[in-house]
Amino acid sequence: MSSPRSGSRRGRPRAADVPARQTAVLKAALTELQSSGWGGFTMEAVARRAGASKETLYSWFGNRDGLVRALIRRNAESSLETLTAGLESSGSLETVLQQYAYELLTLLTGPASVALNRAAMTSPDLAQALRSEGRHRVGPLVEAFLAEHTRAGRIDCPDPGGAFAVLYGLVVRDTQIEVLLGADPPTDIQRRARADEAITAFLRLYAPRDHPDGE
Incomplete structure (x- = not known):
């Protein structure tokens, strides 16, 4: 007498189920990393x-x-979507940059980013992966955004790459390092205040010059 084949939870997943199972495994892995830390993180x-x-x-x-x-790749994709959506949103230059700064601080001081950064600090290869998937992917998008608004006369960033480095430094400062070293992450109110302060300073530094049609 034959019986229906029963799948085991730990058996080899069917090809059609692999993407969903990989997503579930990555979610579980991130939870494990946040819970146990790098020292207790095992396959x-x-x-x-x-x-x-x-x-x-x-x-x-x-x-x-x-x-x-x-x-790292999965977290970077999610972060990139969030930051890109912010840069493409409607609103004044100041409002869009304030929201970008707020989202950046939220991502960098969130539990997922903190856990991945701590893991990456143990390995040059992981550190390189984190740089490549993170700031090195977001940077060109922000630089293009700054260049676009420079052409429109709203700001004066003749070197968008350098301006992005200044913007990043003003927003992040030593906040991420402090959190990685064990300090409490900033509250929502603190993140919003720091973001607004950073953008005020940035726009002051890069105020339009010689742009009679600037806004």
């Missing part, structure tokens, strides 16, 4: 939390560092 612990097999995790991600690189 076995992630497999147990995700209800998957270690063999499946190794086949998908290679090793623990590969799993963290996948987490």
Whole structure:
């Protein structure tokens, strides 16, 4: 007498189910990393939390560092969507930059970013992945935004790359480092106030010059 094939939670997932299962595993991995820290973060612990097999995790991600690189990419994609949406939103230059600064501080001091940064500090390869997927991807978008508003005469940023570095420094300051070292992250009110303060200083530094049609 034959019986229906029953799937095991820890069995090899069907090809159609792989993307959803990988997403579920990455969510479980991030939760594990935030909960246990890098020292307690193991493939076995992630497999147990995700209800998957270690063999499946190794086949998908290679090793623990590969799993963290996948987490970095996933977090970067989410962050990029948030920051890009802010830059493309309607509103005055000041309002858009204030919202960008607020979102940037929120992302960099949030639990996911803190956990991934702490993990990345243990490995040059992970640190490079974090730089490549994070600031190095967002930077060109912000530079293009600043260049566009310079052409419109609203600000004067002849070197958008340098202006972005100044903007980033004004917004982030040492806040992220303090949180990584164990300080409490800024509250929502504090993030909003710091963002507004940073943009006020930035716009003062890059006020339009010789643009009679500037706004």
